[in-house]
Amino acid sequence: MLIPRLQNLPRDARDTLFLLAVIGLILLPQVPNLPWWCSMLAAIVLLWRGTLAVQAKPLPGKWWRAALLAITLVATYSTHRTLLGRDAGVTLIVILLALKTLELRARRDAFVVFFLGFFTMLTNFFYSQSLMTAFAMLLALLGLLTALVNAHMPVGKPPLAQAARTAGWMALLGAPIMLVLFMLFPRMAPLWGTPSDAMAGRTGLSNTMRVGTIAELALDEGIAARIRFDGDRVPPRAALYFRGPVLSRFDGREWTALPPFSRGSIPPSLRVRGEVSSYEVTLEPTNRAWLLTLDATADKPNLSGYEIFGTPELQWIATRPISDLVRYRAKSFTQFQSGPLRRTAGLQPYVELPPGSNPRTVALAAQMRRDPALAGASSQAFVQAALQRLRTGGYSYTLEPGLYGDDTADQFWFDIKAGFCEHIASAFVVLMRALDIPARIVTGYQGGEVNNVDNYWVLRNSDAHAWAEVWQEGAGWVRVDPTGAISPDRVGQFRRLAPQPGLLAGAMEAMNPTLSQTLRATWEAVNNGWNQWILNYTQSRQLDLLKNIGFEAPSLQDLVVVLLALMVAASLLGAAWTLWERSQHDPWLRLLGQARARLKQAGIDVPEATPPRQMAARLDERFGSGAQAARDWLIRLEAQRYAKSPGDALSALRAEFRRLSWPR
Template sequence: MLTTRLAALPREARDTLFLLGVIALIVLPQVGTLPWWCTALAVGVLLWRGTLAVQARPLPNRWWRAALLAVTLVATFATYRTLLGRDAGVTLVIILLALKTLELRARRDAFVIFFLGFFAMLTNFFSSQSLLTAVAMLLALMGLLTALVNAHMPVGRPPLMQAARTAGWMALLGAPIMLALFMLFPRMAPLWGTPNDEMTGRSGLSNTMRVGNIARLALDDGIAARIRFDGDRPPPQRELYFRGPVLSDFDGREWTAPQPWERGFFSANLRVQGEPVRYEVTLEPSNRPWLLAMDAPQKAPEIPGLRVMSTPDLQWVANRAIGDLVRYRAESYPQFQSGPTTRTAALQPYVALPAGSNPRTVALAAQMKADPTLAGAGTPAYVNAALERLRTGGFTYTLEPGVYGDETADEFWFDRKTGFCEHIASAFVVLMRALDIPARIVTGYQGGELNGVDGYWVLRQADAHAWAEVWQAGTGWTRVDPTASVSPGRVGAFQRLAPQPGFFANAIGTMSPTLSQNLRAAWEAVNNRWNQWVLNYTQSRQLDLLKSLGFDAPSLQDLATVLLWILVLASLGGAGWTLWERSQHDPWLRLLNRARTRLHKAGLAVPDAAPPRQMAALATMRFGASARPLHDWLLALEAQRYARTPGAGLRALRAEFRSLPWPR
């Protein structure tokens, strides 16, 4: 029924509905990033325009459009506090694209919508460069090309499928040039370099930690990074600690990471042992400046376009936020020590606690100091005593610890005894500081899971973790993960907390416990290939391609030279194609046009639509008997048109044409 109604619509209404559908496909991937009012307004305008097209009603006057534009400007400024910048600009482009459909009257208006649609389509890649987004935009591109071709078919009611075939052929012809430009056009890494308006992080880690943040993050199964270890034997899961921000300032409720200059520019004094672990990291965009690295690398990762430095607490930080997918190699030593080996004034901030905060935890520390079995035993004894309390004191590791008050350490140790890793690490570090032991919180990711399809270890947002580091005389900073005492499976076998599965996931899991995991692993492997071969195709990989083509020391100049030669060859190929295509046109008509041109030069004006018999009569009337050979030749040409094999005698007629005595 719906198909019949659409087929019965006038061409203008049908074409308008098709274009509105393409615009909806362009906007759809950005619904999650656009303000709610922008999505609602765009959908409302598109539905309004579609209704007007189906009912053949007139379009709204300019005052309606001006009012909607004013509302858009006010709402955009209220949302972003500016009309400039990436996010505000994308919002305006989407609304302007929708509003432009309200004045879609002439072909010129359609062309404006087409090219505005092409631009809006590209803005989808500002927020996501995933494979799904690319597929959706490929469909949108084919839709826009189909609409553009259809707009150049003004006569009749050509089917959209005919325009789609032409558009597909155009895209297919342009694909080799597109591929050559992608492979060889010199670029500055990373590929998708776009300015970020603000640090609206998606990483899940932050340079601040208020109790409860990472617990909420455990619900997110999004991918933070992919790791590929060299060799066949990756490190055990219990050693997979990927360091992020290190938090040492505490105000009683919130932990923050100080700026490097606030601690002074002292050396990390990293000391390593054993063999290093070599690996490659593919880091997802986080809009944060830090890089993930397994504890602990000696050398900074080398990333084209970024300058990487290490802080005194072994965190690797880039000179700008990571707004694009980046890939880098690193070399880490799981067995390491860092920091000073003797107590200095630089360690004093790591024992600081707000005055009067968590009094029961401070009292617990005083009891531990007064315990004769611990007195004088040193830092390891106090650490073991705290861990033993966590193991035997009825503490539990949970996703829903409830809302904590201001005295978070007191509530954890004496009241709730439940928490996620941030609650446990925070309470442990507060207790260590109350014991006058320098301690700090390290956030990052721990564990991960192996994708059996492509062999990559996947770090998810749900793998976000918080652990502690304590300082010991003669040793320096030492990792202590108090969560392992409460829930050993979180660090060893890595039993991740997870919410209840949804209806469909639960149904698939009921039919086959491993089907859901296998499907996800296969899809993530496909996405990983997209990331490695498309999104992470950087300048260095371009130069590696030239090396495989025989260049000893390729440079950007070599890239430009190869690309230029390809463009020249493509141009010559296009010219050859054009000549061949012209040769495929009707040779009989070309020969008739040559005769008409010669008669024009002789002074006889012949109508463009005149057949050979009429041309022969006109030539005889103008030139008399001298036109007899031409007269006979034209009649023979006309007879050849209707012969049983029309092209058989054209070669002879073409040769005779060159020897005709033309009248003057």
């Protein structure tokens, strides 16, 4: 059996294997964020070190370690093109932690590994601050504390369970301090960002849309945002369009956004009607500057710590990327119009097409213009004609359309006739522009689902969507969702294409679909609570806490004052505890220690375990009759220790000690 063998190992081997296991737990969540060679090298080094410990073989020499370090530096620079920054720094710290175990000979080396492990543990939060990451790092913290406590027990072979209990008590006693610091330590701007965007090939949002370069789209069920509507005023499902980047510039293959305030841009001229919907958005980190709001939002969302401005295309943008989980409030109208009512020069960018691109779509537009049924028709009539073509022309909505060529609109309208929302919206807008009708693409999220556990409306990356806005005379910009013409279920009832579940999830869903959905909703609700109360505990919420305890207009200075006051109070309580604890120690031993200190002043240094009778003998040898009073006092002190009824003799001895003249 493995466990008995581990228990029978020498202490050095056992402790080393335990420490290596803790290091492995620290590094395991980093594997998806590290270069493949880094994870492989760290694993090889840890296994190598474990084998050396079990077989009691000598550790490799310094030339081996120097060679591995040199290989690490070269590989890190080749991968990241730098040795500085977050990604390169994490790569180096992981390898250095693994390599340090190869010179784990003395307690001093172990302490270096412990504190390097604490630092490496924190780097996991550079990439993820999820509940699972926090739980894994809590286990790693307890493991490192256990190893640290164990290292301070050098005698014998104490069980690891004993060190683990001590480590648990240390963590428990430190929890109140951690809680106070979490609640009151001033929140600063983030010192680093999140990983770069990696949306290619998966559902989600980006600042650009390159059509036709992805042959197969994988549905990402990760959560993009959570919405909580005030009261029962949830808009109809068909109106749930959450606006993200607006793409208006087309180079023949890729759609990009216009500069926020380009020359000649026209104001949004938003006109709203109907009931307002008030809601709160919890937006996951996007590393982008745009905010997600329900179409359309007239007033600036309330986001603490960020400066927000609106664009002429009804988009709300922050002055810096959203690199952390944020929460903000907004008010929106699902019934609205925007843009000019009459055609102006500012609409010209929305009819531009690259010269020579998509010639068959341009020819289709010319054919529609010559159609007698559409002669002199309004732009609305051409929109309906294009939608009718989508409904009846054999087009399909799929996540596996295959690769497109250069003229993506031509291939969609005449050849492939299949695609996901970006193909459909792009081809539709190109046709509108070929008809000289201003049009643009709006990306965002459409649909979502309600979590019945916490009643939050959940938007997933698989809800990412692209639709069109067409300008019409007398109405301005009007939303048109061409995907709904091909697949009404995708827009109206939100029956989106579902990804294939994993083996375990598929088995659970097959056995009990209701249980599977309940467990998923419960876990997401727990995660949402973590996000709301822990990750989204901002400076504004800190100041709200001060308001609740009596501050009328709290500031950052008030926050610091409260924190310092609590620190001083905690220090005074700690001092009081120390005094009380000292008073509870054995008063006889404390009096004996004071006598030992007096002997040391007299030039007689005795060990702590020396009894009073031997101390008296040392006094007699050194000073003879000159130390008679002190020698007699020590004899009475020893007798008091073993007296059947000590009474108040110790108090008398203590008073006599203060008056006693010790020889020098």
